[in-house]
């Protein structure tokens with residue numbers, strides 16, 4: 451793999467986090483195609499010694515030119531492809547994005563490529579910026595991330611008997627139909643299913659009623675439990 455060797459290499463992806471050390475060095479947690487989560491350094495970057503413009507902010511998508519030396523990666527250049535500028539002025543959408551970045555930093559393995567996650571993140575951010583309800587987009591992102599990691603619950607069929615589910619009961623990290631989950635709390639999954647599986651264009655800019663938001667908010671914490679399957 452090219453990033454295991456010394457020298458110049460490139461990566462396409464997004465900045466998830468920026469830390470500035472007391473010495474004024476910038477360290478960026480990036481999620482890059484074919485590389486996975488990776489820390490890259492810009493020595494002296496916060497002291498104005500190195501100028502890369504505003505391109506070391508979290509949420510920046512682009513092509514990163516890196517130099518690898520003694521097991522560290524140094525940032526040489528960023529060619530910004532998408533800065534999600536409008537999203538930065540949308541408070542709820544912005545908070546949602548940063549929660550995703552933290553989650554990705556927590557659940558993804560260092561230097562393990564997870565290329566399926568990049569389009570999930572990109573297109574979820576695109577929906578947020580379009581004005582789609584952050585609660586709905588958050589559910590969509592969460593399920594699609596779990597799916598990319600191979601640990602998403604089925605939203606279509608009962609885990610026990612295979613019956614169709616639009617109303618389900620949470621059991622053993624998955625949904626079962628109301629017959630198999632007899633006695634436990636039933637959840638209407640129809641709005642959640644719509645927000646997870648609809649084409650991008652069908653929910654772009656779409657808002658949710660208070661009732662629909664509450665329906666999604668009752669489902670999402672259950673999905674989040676599945677991240678524990680990674681540990």
Ligand SMILES: [Zn+2]
Pocket residue numbers: 608609610611612613626627628629630631
């Ligand atoms: Zn069943």
